[in-house]
Amino acid sequence: EIVLTQSPGTLSLSPGERATLSCRASQSISSSYLAWYQQKPGQAPRLLIYGASSRATGIPDRFSGSGSGTDFTLTISRLEHEDFAIYYCQQYGSSPIFTFGPGTKVDIK
């Protein structure tokens, strides 16, 4: 089973600042199989990034994804108030075929 680790656990930043979130896999995965989601309190997760770097429909261009192998990054170039949320990475692979990271909470400093 591939285990995803996300860091930091919590990121405290101010609006307008840049956020850099890390997702590390316990073994190498194809970039095609890495996705990022945003979840706000009381809401379902929303797909942000798929294929490590492709933005989902309607996602603002301040969100970008990068990485390969075991190390992947989600960057929010300038935080807006609506971006304060929990972010999860997810990989597709062998059994279990989908696993999620534990999440990074981005909160207001």
Place this chain on the structure above:
Amino acid sequence: QLQLQEPGPGLVKPSETLSLTCTVSGGSISSSTYYWGWIRQPPGKGLEWIGSIYYSGSTYYNPSLESRLTISVDTSKNQFSLKLTSVTAADTAVYYCALWPRGNWYFDLWGRGTLVTVSS
């Protein structure tokens, strides 16, 4: 526009069976374009993939739940369902149904989720 809807919150007693149904609207569950899935989230915790199904009935289960899990599809009702037997308090969670586009490796449409509490 496709939408997914789970039922309202529920209460299940320990050792009993948890049953949920997701209704698909705005499209056909028999589309060859999609797989359908269940994901859960214990209160204050992260996401866990439960399992997925194709309209043909092919299933993919999380090994950690497989011995207690059945996912099925009813094309006549445009619904897919989850049954989890012998539940414990550890199965208390918000359960989401979600859409997995075939040929892709993510979930791009989610239901709003339903809280299932396991308690006597």
